[in-house]
Amino acid sequence: MRATVWHGKRDVRVETVPDPVIQEPTDAIIRITSSGLCGSDLHLYEVLTPFMxxxxxxxxxPMGIVEETGSEVPxxxxxxxxxxxxxxxxxxxFMCGQGLQTQCETTQVREHGMGAQLFGYTKLYxxxxxAQAEYLRVPQAHYGPIKVPQGPADDRFVYLSDVLPTAWQAVRYAGVQPGSSVAVLGxxxxxxMACRIARHLGAAQVIGIDHVPDRLGRVHGEGVEIFDLDTFDNEKELLAAVGDITDGRGPDAVIDAVGTEAHGSPAGRLAQQAAGLMPPRWAEKLMHRAGVDRMSALHLGIALVRRGGTLSISGVYGGMTDPMPMLTLFDKQLQLRMGQANVRxxxxxxxPLLTDDDPLGVDSFATHRLPLDEAPSAYELFQKKADGALKVLFRP
Known part of the structure; x- marks a missing residue:
């Protein structure tokens, strides 16, 4: 089959690899019809290369059609x-019973002290x-795959794999309620999608913050109050501007949808680049024990949110020695919730929202639909935020 294969920093290729086969009675083989390119994939393309x-x-x-199932997938x-x-x-x-599927005790990667296994990610998981391939072996297929109706285009359902539950969890973890305010970073x-969900769930005020004009323009047209980072000389000016529209307090909640590759963190970027230049085994040890993130988005979220508010983190972080402003967190009595989305x-x-009415706009969410063979150029396009690239779907 054809698949997108990692070979090094900023080096992904579409190659012919062996077809997957049933290995366990709880496996299934899926023929992929659509597969998304995620911001988390860019971490593998650039930052987390020591673990690849x-x-x-x-x-x-992934989304697709079941081709074969094991004997214990009824x-x-x-x-x-x-x-x-x-x-x-x-x-x-126990963890799945608590609704914490990303902590599943059956698939936890205990060798590295990590949570549940993830498709297409690092050795840590x-x-x-x-799933950026023609076929996919799905372990634990008696539970994981979500059956959806035949008929509508893949765009109606494919975001159930990640985008929708990740954004939904971010909004729920932020405690968004009818009448509340929330700022979304990134x-x-x-x-x-978090902006759309927050509005759907009744937030009275949704504030979007970024520095990419295409992205700001897209949410502005959906009733989001936007702030362009590049129009402010410093953080103090931004905080004042957001304060002006939130009764001087700041929003009730902030969602950090950026994570480790935040814009405007030169020291963190330098440290990540230095790790990328080391021999892989050295870099892996360094990242595992002393890795750092670019923290500007998280620090901005802490500064923005009102006292007693909530900070919800959906952007991926991977550092082990990141400095945290504990004085501010404690003094402002902030609540923090974070983690990989528990999809199920x-x-x-x-x-129920994936109907013909399409209240979340999933049918038109993708900006680019490309054949799988164009994956290398799509990664570069998405990383550079060029050509309005917000969401890329591959069609094998």
Whole structure:
């Protein structure tokens, strides 16, 4: 089959690799019909390279048709149309019972002290072959795949794999309620969808903050009050501007949808680049013990949110020695919630919205639909935020 394969920093290629096969009775084989390119994939393209191995297959946002199932997958049959969550969970352990599928005790990567396995990610999460490919082996298929109706285009359902539950969890973790205010830092796919969900759930005021004109313009047309970072000389000016529209207090909640590759963090960027120049085994040890993130988005969120408010973090961070402004966090009595989205926990809330009325705008959410063979150029396009690239879907 053809698949998107990692070979090094900023080096992904579409190559022919062996077809996946059933290995366990709880496996299924899916023929991929659509697979998304995620902001998290860019971390592998640029920052988290010490944890990658040449030959790793990328991608974790798949949708497709069941081709084959193991003997212990009674709920699926060949021909079923499914979306596959990005994490691999069993559905029967204590953590899954708590709705914490990203902490699944069956698939936890204990070797590295990490949570549940993820498709197409680093060795920290199991190095499970990913979904930017023609076929995908799905472990724990008795629980993970979500059956969806035949008929509507893939765009209606494919975002159940990651974008929708990640944005939904970010908004829920932010405590958004009817009449409340929320600021969203970073208007990539997750941030943009979080704005839509916050408005759908009744937020009276949604504030979007970014520095990419295309992204600011897109959410502005959807009733979001926008602030362009590049129009402010310093953070103090931005805080004052947001304060002016939030009764001088700041928003009730802030969602950090940026994560480790934040704009405007030169020291963190330098440290990440230095790690990328080391021999892989040295860089891996350094990142695992003393890794740092670019923290400007998180620090801005802490400064923006009102006293007693909530900071919800959906952007991926990977540092081990990041400095945190504990004095400010404690003094402002902030609540912090964060983590990978627990996809299955939120599916029942989201599915009723994937109707012909399309209140979340999923049918037109993708900005680029490309054949899989164009994956290398798509990664470069998405990283550079060029050509209005907000969401890319691959069609094998």
């Amino acid at each position: 191995t040449p030959g790793d297959i990328l991608g974790h946002e 709920g699926l049959s060949p021909g079923d149309r499914v979306v596959v969550p990005f994490q691999i969970a069993c559905g029967g352990c 199991g190095s499970v072959p990913g 208007l990539g796919p997750i941030g943009t 926990r939120w599916v029942d809330d989201i599915l």
